[in-house]
Amino acid sequence: xxxKLRLAFFLMPLVLFLLVAVFLFKGLFSDPxxxxxxxxxxxxxxxxxxxxxxxxxxxxxxxxxxxxxLINVWATWCPTCYAEHTFLNQLLAxxxxxIIGLNYKDDSRGAAVRWLQNLGDPYAINxxxxxxxxxxxxxxxxxxxxxxxxxxGVILYRHVGDLNERVWRxxxxxxxxxxxxxxxxxxxxxxxELVL
Amino acid sequence: xxxxxxxxLTLTFTLGLGQSMASAEFYEFETAEQERxxxxxxxxxxxxxxxxxxxxxxDAPLSQDMRQRVYEMIMAGNTNAEIIDFMxxxxxDFVHYRPPVNRSxxxxxxxxxxxxxxxxxxxxxxxxxxxxxxxAELTAExxxxxxxxxxxxxxxxxKKEEHTN
Numbered sequence: 001x002x003x004k005l006r007l008a009f010f011l012m013p014l015v016l017f018l019l020v021a022v023f024l025f026k027g028l029f030s031d032p033x034x035x036x037x038x039x040x041x042x043x044x045x046x047x048x049x050x051x052x053x054x055x056x057x058x059x060x061x062x063x064x065x066x067x068x069x070l071i072n073v074w075a076t077w078c079p080t081c082y083a084e085h086t087f088l089n090q091l092l093a094x095x096x097x098x099i100i101g102l103n104y105k106d107d108s109r110g111a112a113v114r115w116l117q118n119l120g121d122p123y124a125i126n127x128x129x130x131x132x133x134x135x136x137x138x139x140x141x142x143x144x145x146x147x148x149x150x151x152x153g154v155i156l157y158r159h160v161g162d163l164n165e166r167v168w169r170x171x172x173x174x175x176x177x178x179x180x181x182x183x184x185x186x187x188x189x190x191x192x193e194l195v196l
Numbered sequence: 197x198x199x200x201x202x203x204x205l206t207l208t209f210t211l212g213l214g215q216s217m218a219s220a221e222f223y224e225f226e227t228a229e230q231e232r233x234x235x236x237x238x239x240x241x242x243x244x245x246x247x248x249x250x251x252x253x254x255d256a257p258l259s260q261d262m263r264q265r266v267y268e269m270i271m272a273g274n275t276n277a278e279i280i281d282f283m284x285x286x287x288x289d290f291v292h293y294r295p296p297v298n299r300s301x302x303x304x305x306x307x308x309x310x311x312x313x314x315x316x317x318x319x320x321x322x323x324x325x326x327x328x329x330x331x332a333e334l335t336a337e338x339x340x341x342x343x344x345x346x347x348x349x350x351x352x353x354x355k356k357e358e359h360t361n
Contacts, residue, residue: 009321016314035244038288105257132261139286141244141258 037147037158038139044071044153045137052103052112052126063125065153068179069098070146070172072123072163073135075106076115078143084162088122091168095188097176101126104135104143148175151183169194221260223267230270237266237279240294244287 039045044064051057072088074081091097101123106112109128116126129135138147141160148157157175159167174194177187181195225231238252243259251259251266262283269279283291295301334342 012314012318035288035290038285136261136265137286139244139288141287 034160035141037155039155040157042155044147044149044155045134047127047134047137049127049129049134052101052109052116052128055109055128059125059127061153063100064149065151067098067185068148068150068176068183069100069124070148070176071100071102071138073102073104073138073140073143073145073147075104075143076111077107080162081144082119084144084164085119085122087162087164087168089120091163092122095191099123102134103128104140105130105132146172148172148179150179221263223263226271233276234267234270237270237276238263240292241266241280241283242291242293244291250293 044061046061048058048060051059074084088099092099099122101121103112103126106128109130112128116123127134132140138145139158144162146159146163147155148159150156156179157172159172161167163172173191177191177195180187187195223231223234225234235252239250241251241262243249243251243254243256243262245256245258246254249259251262265282266279269282274282280292289296289298289301295304297305
């Protein structure tokens with residue numbers, strides 16, 4: 001056996017060790033509960049759901065595909081949704097972000113309405129998904145979840161967990177505002193940096 | 197006797213636990229085949245919320261919804277492939293416990309084979325190295341030294357023999 005081959009042979013365990021070490025080290029920082037949505041790049045599924053406030057009013061896909069928007073999945077039984085709510089109010093007040101609320105399998109319609117009356121309603125439209133019909137079609141596996149949808153009704157991104165300043169600045173905001181720019185809609189002064 | 201009893205008890209409890217369904221739902225089927233397919237599918241689909249459980253095992257509300265949907269689709273006459281595709285479109289390949297072969301799952305499918313091949317290569321090289329060592333031919337110089345050493349050994353032996361005599 002040539003010396004070169006012999007060297008390669010003896011170095012093999014070290015190389016294997018390094019490969020495994022890098023792989024495991026990366027694993028330390030990955031979140032196994034984070035799933036990429038299978039629906040990214042697809043249109044929002046067909047739906048027909050009642051309005052949260054008015055049971056006799058139904059909404060369907062026509063409310064989507066007019067402009068970039070967020071679909072925020074929430075419920076009163078979800079503590080993280082409570083934590084997130086203030087930030088959603090802030091998104092509406094300071095940036096006029098267009099959010100559709102999807103109330104997901106809530107305890108009751110009354111509980112959900114009371115929640116919005118007490119905490120404020122950041123949603124442009126409120127959908128009431130009592131049995132989780134649209135949520136199942138969207139692949140919702142926990143609340144809160146937020147979907148970014150572009151002006152053509154195509155899902156651009158899904159964020160699982162609460163929205164907050166950090167997530168908005170680093171993950172979701174840039175995608176939303178890029179879609180806003182593509183749709184030719186105005187971007188607030190203090191968020192221009194997100195699309196640069 | 198005690199041993200046998202103990203073994204039987206252990207078996208009874210472990211098997212019983214393994215089969216218990218997480219929830220007390222009741223589904224009514226028209227044929228035994230539908231029930232078998234329901235059990236097979238719910239045992240093959242993963243709960244996206246509690247990631248190490250099948251939807252048959254999990255008590256999460258999401259799993260209940262998914263079981264309900266599987267049940268409805270079976271009763272509506274959908275095939276297994278259609279039901280699995282339905283779930284995959286919504287929750288990704290992740291939802292099925294039999295992952296497809298693609299770039300991100302290559303290591304999963306072929307990792308064991310790779311480890312096996314590396315093992316074979318190591319063994320082959322190792323065996324060859326030993327054989328080479330065994331069959332190595334000595335140079336003239338080495339052979340002369342060997343003879344000298346052996347001759348010295350012989351004379352030592354004969355000296356010892358003289359002493360003992």
